[in-house]
Amino acid sequence: MLKGTSGKILRVDLTRGTIETQQIDEEFYRLYPGGKALAAYFLLRELPKGTEPFSPENILILANGVLTGAPFSTATRFTAVARSPLTLGFGESEAGGFWGPELKMAGWEAIIIKGRAPRPVYLWIQNDQVEIRDALDLWGQEPEFVQNKIREIHNDKLIRVLQIGIAGENLVRYAAIENELCHFNGRTGMGAVMGSKNLRAVAVRGNSKYLDWANDPKPIAALGRNLAKRVKEHPRSWDLQDKGTISLVESLNAAGMLPTRNFRQGVFDQVDKVKWAAYEKQLLTARGSCYACAIRCKREVALDDRYQVSHAYGGPEYETVDGFGPNCGIDDLQAIAKANELVNRYGLDSISCSATIAFAMECFEHDLIGLKETGGIDLRFGNASAMITMVDRIAKRQGLGDLLAEGTRRAAEVIGGDAKHFAIQVKGQELAMHDPRGKAGVGLGYAINEAGADHLTAPHDTMVIDPESIGYKAAIPLGVQVVPARELSERKVSNYAVLENWTSAGKVMGICFFGPAPRSFIGLDELVGALRAATGWDVSIDEILQIGERATNLARAFNVREGFTRKDDKLPERMFAPLENGVLQGVAILKSDFERTMTQLYVRKGWDPETGAPTRERLRALNIDWVADLLGL
C-alpha cells in the first residue's frame, strides 16, 4: 500500500476546462518518488518533441517531493518543470515556502497543467474540490493584491497562493513563479510558461496532515523536534539563521571570486558597503522561514529612505545582493533592496535579471548600445538608478527592456559584434553569482546541467577541501575525497558525480539545499531514516543516490531528444579569461583541462563522451530502459 503520499495527481486542461485525477501506484512511486523525478517522467512521456514553450501544448508540472510537508526543518520544497522558454531545454526550478506543503495537505502530489485558458484564470484547490476560476480582475495586478483578493474571495486567510507577476504575464523569458510573495521558483522562466497559459495563480487549502500518510509517523515527528533544537548547535545552520546567505559577499570577495562587473573581476573595492554588517545595520527587520523549518534563513527588510521598500516581498539574499550590487558595479545597498523588491513584485528571476542588466552595462561600456537604445539612460556600471529603471522596463517589456526580457543569449544575437562575449550564460541561462574560476566543480555543474547554468546542482567544491572540516566529515559516507577547489581531475569528477546525485535526490524528496550535509546540519543517515519512516521502504543511501541519478538522466534525456549535445555543455568564454584583480588575479580555467574533465565526467556518469547522451547500459542500470527506447539508443 502506498505510504508517504496520497498518490494523487491533479490533471488540468485549461483549453478544455477539464479537471481529472490520476492515481499512481507504489511501483511507480518507488522509481519516481516525487519532485524532479516525477515531473521529468511526465514531461518526457507526454510533451511532444519540439513543442514551443509558449504554445498551449507545453506542459507545466508542479510536483511535491515524497518528504514535502513532513514536519521537520527543510522538508518544504516542490519543483516546477516545463520546456523552458529561456533555454528551450528542460526547465526546472525548486522553491520552498508554504505552498508545496499545503498542496500535500490538500491531498495532491502534483499538478499537471496543459493547454491555455481562453482568458485569465486561477486554479482553486480545497482538498479534493478543484475549480478553474475567472481571474480577469487579477490580471495585471501586483502579487500582494492578488494574494489578498483570493483570500478575501474564499474567506480564508490561510490559503496559500502560488502565482506569477506581470513579468510572467508579459512572457519575460526568465519570469518566475512565487508563493507567499517571497519564495520563488526563480530559474528557467517557469513563470512565463504559466503566463502563456493565462494562468495567474494556483490557490490551495488543505486539511490533512503529512503524518496521516506516513508509514511510521513517530520517527518523523521526533526528527522534527530534534532538528528544531539543533539548528543553533551546528555552525552552518546557525549561520544561515544569523546571516542568511549574505555573508557570502565578504567571504567570496576575500577569496577573490566575488562576481564583479559582469564576471570580469573577483574583488569589489566597495564591498564594505554591501556586506553583511552593512545589511544588518541598514536593512534587516526580521528573519523569515518556510513551513515547519527552524532555520529561518530568509531575510526580511523594509526601508523608508532614499528608496521605499515594502517588507511584503522579502529581502535580498546573496545572489540578489551580488547580482544587482558588485556584478553591476553598484555599492548602494538601498538600491539593491529596491531592485529586490521590484523583481519580487514583478515576478522575475533575480539572477537572470541582474546578470542581463550587467550584460547590458558592458555592452553600453563598449558602445554596442548607446543612449538611443537605452532611451537616454546612462547604463554604465555603477549607475544604481539606471539599474532600477531597467528592472522596471524588463518586466514591462518597454524600450530596451523588451530586448533584455529575451535573456542575454538572444539579446547578444540581436546586438551583434562582441556582445556574445558579454553574455555570461550556459544554454541560454545566465550564471549565478559563483565563479567557476574559484570553484571548478561549480563550473562542471554549470556546463553539464540540463537546465543551463545552475549553482545548486551539487554542494560546492569548498565543502570538501579540508579533511578536518565539518563539511568533509559529514560527507564521508558518500565516498567523497579531499580535493582543492580549483582542481580539475578524475577525483574532482568523482566528487562532483556523487554530490550531484545526492543533491538531485534532495530535489526529488523535497528537501531544501540548506538541510543536508555537507552543506548543513542534517545527517545523511537522518534523511535515510526519514524516507524509511515516511514510505516503509527499506532504502539505503545507495538507493537514494540512484533516485537522484535517475531524475538527472530523465532530464538529460529530454534535452537529448530536443537536440542538445555535448556542444551545448560549455562554459562562457569569460571563464577561460583571467580574473582582472584580487588574490585570483590572472587565474583562468584552461580550456583543454576543462574539456578533458568533462570527458571524464560523461564517462563517470555512464554517458557517451562524444554526444553527451546517456547510454542504454546506464539507463538500464537505473531501471529506465524505456528512455533508451524513446531515444532510439
Next chain:
Amino acid sequence: MVYKTRYLPRIKKVLVHLCLNGHLNWYDPQKRKSIHLALTQPTLLIDVLDQLHVPIAEIVVGVVNGKTVVSLNDLIVTDTDKVELYPPVDGG
C-alpha cells in the same frame, strides 16, 4: 629605613584585532564577530585560534592588515595586526 620603590618594566601587550566572518563566530561562546585580544607576546595565529576553539580547518582565507595570506600555519600575529578570517562557502 628608607625603602626605595622599584618600578618593574611595564609589559607591553600585543593588541590584535580578530574578525570572525561567516559561520566562524559560532565557535566563540559569545558569538562575537570582532574580538580585540591583548596577548603577552607575538603569538602563532593557530595557537590563538586554538585558545578560542576556532578550528583552522574551517578557515579558507586569512587577510592580515588588508593582505591575503597564503598559509596561516606559520603566521605570527604581532601588535596592531588586524586579522580577518573567512570560512569556505557554498551556494544558496
